[in-house]
Amino acid sequence: MPRAINKLSQLTVAKTTKPGLYADGGNLYLQITSAGVKSWLFRYMRKGKPRGMGLGPVHTIGLAEARALALTCRRQLLDDIDPIDAREAKRKAETTAAADEISFQHCAEKYIEAHRTGWKNAKHADQWTNTLTTYAYPIFDSRSVAAIDTTLVMKVLEPIWATKTETASRLRGRIESVLDWATVRGYRTGENPARLKGHLDTLLPKRSRVQKVTHHPALPYADLSAFMPKLRAQEGTAARALEVLILTATRTNEVIGATWSEFDLDEGVWTIPAERMKMRKEHRVPRSARAIALVKMQQEVKRGDYVFPGRRDKSPLSNMAMLQLLERMKRDDITVHGFRSTFRDWAGETTHYPREVCEAALAHGIKDKAEAAYARGDLFVKRAALMQDWANFCA
Incomplete structure (x- = not known):
């Protein structure tokens, strides 16, 4: 009568190479993968479901040790303990104990x-x-x-x-x-x-x-006609950068970080890469005639990669430069970021452009996930018309 347990021998384990499972008895198996890797596997049923617990590779765990490990697993099953769950619980306990030293x-x-x-x-x-x-x-x-x-x-x-x-x-x-x-x-x-x-x-x-909600102080759009001539009378890179920011309704970091490679002046497009956008999504900005002219003016004094360079050629304009310009203009009652609100108020109250076009101009994300899933386009053509109208208003 064949043995029900300890069926395998050391020689059999060493010489067998064909992929498959070879029973040693007592739920212990020699497992050989298609890649020729040999390991020990303890197979059992738990609550009507088959489970398999790896006991280690043959080159590390010998036949005798594998049988001893299988015996421990069988005893756990007799005590109504799942061997896999018991091992995981032990590992977690050891990790938690080690974590006592981790602040x-x-x-x-x-x-x-x-x-x-x-x-x-x-x-x-x-x-x-x-x-x-x-x-x-x-x-x-x-x-x-x-x-x-x-x-x-x-x-x-x-x-x-x-x-x-x-x-x-x-x-x-x-x-x-x-x-x-x-x-x-x-x-x-x-x-x-x-x-x-x-x-x-x-x-x-x-x-x-x-918490009292506070918004960035913004210039009322009705006051732009008086503000813009004063801004254009200012000299320096900060003044040109601020005017571009106003005309494009972009953010401070997007303007001061702009590089020449982002601009296609022939097509009138400024493409801001995703890594520089708040929403982590590439944003194409349609340029009005005045905005294009301002960038071309910067070409005449070009030095380095940045369109609006700082004091050093390889560094951009400081993120405080435009705010300091407003202070010199005696307009510390408004903020640079507030001009985005100025644009949004003007677009919403004086134009007939749809809300989604105005929001796309500000590169705002769509909160409704279902709506966002279907909004694949960037409404560029409609935004181009909107931004030219905005530039005309600013002029």
């Missing part, structure tokens, strides 16, 4: 380093570090990331939630992200104590009740 600060630094290259603005890493260093690290101290709970998170947020609401809100999101990262890494388990929806929103007042 929240360590995880935060690793998170920032991992995401640094993905952030479109290099300042984001500094902002993350500064807010966490100022508010979170002193409270969390050297505690392990696994020990961070709701009480500690609230101790960080409560003192500044009402007085520095925007900072507190961003700080909460950053803590939540770090804790999520730590959970995925296996350094902590359970719910995220920094989660807002269904958790902290029951403990903290709504932002709308404690």
Whole structure:
């Protein structure tokens, strides 16, 4: 009568090369892949479903050791313990024990380093570090990331939630992200104590009740006729950059970071690459006649790759240059970014262009995901007409 267990021999294990499963008995199998890799497999049924647990490669785990491991698995099954679940639980326990030595600060630094290259603005890493260093690290101290709970998170947020609401809100999101990262890494388990929806929103007042919404001060579009001649009378790169920003309804960073390679002056198109856009989507800006003329004026004083260079040829204009220009013009009552609101108010109140055309001119994303899925075009032709009308109004 053939043996029901210990069927294989050392010689059989060594010489067998054909891909397949070879039973040793007692749920233990020699597994050979199509690539010729040999390993041990423990196969069993659990709640009516087949499961397979790898025990290791043949070159590391010998036949005797594989039989011993299979025996342990069979004993676990007799005790109604799933061997795979037991192994996973052991690994998690070991990881959690090791995490006792891993602090929240360590995880935060690793998170920032991992995401640094993905952030479109290099300042984001500094902002993350500064807010966490100022508010979170002193409270969390050297505690392990696994020990961070709701009480500690609230101790960080409560003192500044009402007085520095925007900072507190961003700080909460950053803590939540770090804790999520730590959970995925296996350094902590359970719910995220920094989660807002269904958790902290029951403990903290709504932002709308404690934070006054403030908008960028904007120039009323009716005052543009008086403002634009004064702007055009100003000398320097900042004045030309600000006029281009107004005529294109773009953002500060998009203008000062503009390079010559982005412009097709013959076609009258400025293509801003996705990595420089807030929505991470390439944006084609139709240029009005005046905007094209301004860029051509910059060609006459061209130095370096930037259309609006700073004091050094290889660096762009400072992001404060246009704001400082407004201050010199005695217009510290408005902001550079506010000109986008000026354009939007003019377009919405004095023209018949559809809302989606006006929003596309500002490179705003579509919040409705279903609508966004079907909005494949960029309405360029209609936007070209809109921007020329805007330039005529500004003139």
